[in-house]
Amino acid sequence: MNKGPVDSARVPRFAGPATFARLPRLDEVGRADVAVVGVPFDSGVSYRPGARFGPAAVREASRLLRPYHPALDVSPFERVQVVDAGDIVANPYHIEEAIESVEAGAAALDARLVTIGGDHTIALPLLRDAARRHGPVALLHFDAHLDTWDTYFGAEYTHGTPFRRAVEEGLLDTEALSHVGIRGPLYGKKDLDEDRRLGFGIVTAADVLRRGVDEVVDALRQRIGDRPLYVSVDIDVLDPAHAPGTGTPEAGGLTSRELLEILRGLAGGNLIGADVVEVAPAYDHAEITSVAASHVAYDLVSLLALQEYK
């Protein structure tokens, strides 16, 4: 029997410690099929800081999640052992060392991971861990931004550059790379040329509006096939109306409904890990952003729970 969350009929959801979805901690159960882990790190940001407080805010906002997912018809916490594995500690004064710590922290967890950031820098070490376990992975990247830029102020490891580094390091299957939700001004047309050269296909925020969720899901599923898939969700893929609490907001984004529906369209695929990053609670209002991020994480956990575990 898997140990599930604290029963909200016995202990009110606003009481007690805020683990993700009120799940047990890893040290309380000793094993996990799926682990939610935080990475409170934001030293890679180019604009507003504050995503270091993302994991705590998302856990707090996750108190209201319930154990049955009707759209996916799964009770994820019954089907597999899901735990909160706490936070990976990363040096806020040394980005390269922090990246090493995140990779080592992920490697030490014997489970499929849904990681809560933290800024987008952390996707690089998480993809290193994913590729070590599975070989080069397909990537589905939800974001307003490409995050395939080369350097900022000469720095190679930032929240705007993780996916270029990941391609350079051979972590990704370059036949199956997609960005979804891209919008907003770029530095120049060459940003798009270089992104394409790395192997990415783009579904813009406007494409989601014009083509609709079902057509977008079909196209993504075709590109991904049955490859091992890593999903990286930058919460700024959502419109600032749906996610004000983030560091580099861009107008004209997805609704939380669109994002959740696209994620649900991935059921039956071969998801191997995921992250939800860039929640910066200081700019949030009424937990709008952290509630959205907690639901995204819940859907990712549910997708992982739907898969087979030996």
Ligand SMILES: N=C(N)NCCCC(=O)O
């Ligand atoms: N990964 C996020 N959220 N943002 C990247 C923005 C990079 C820039 O300031 O141009």
Ligand SMILES: [Zn+2]
């Ligand atoms: Zn972004």
Ligand SMILES: [Zn+2]
């Ligand atoms: Zn990003």
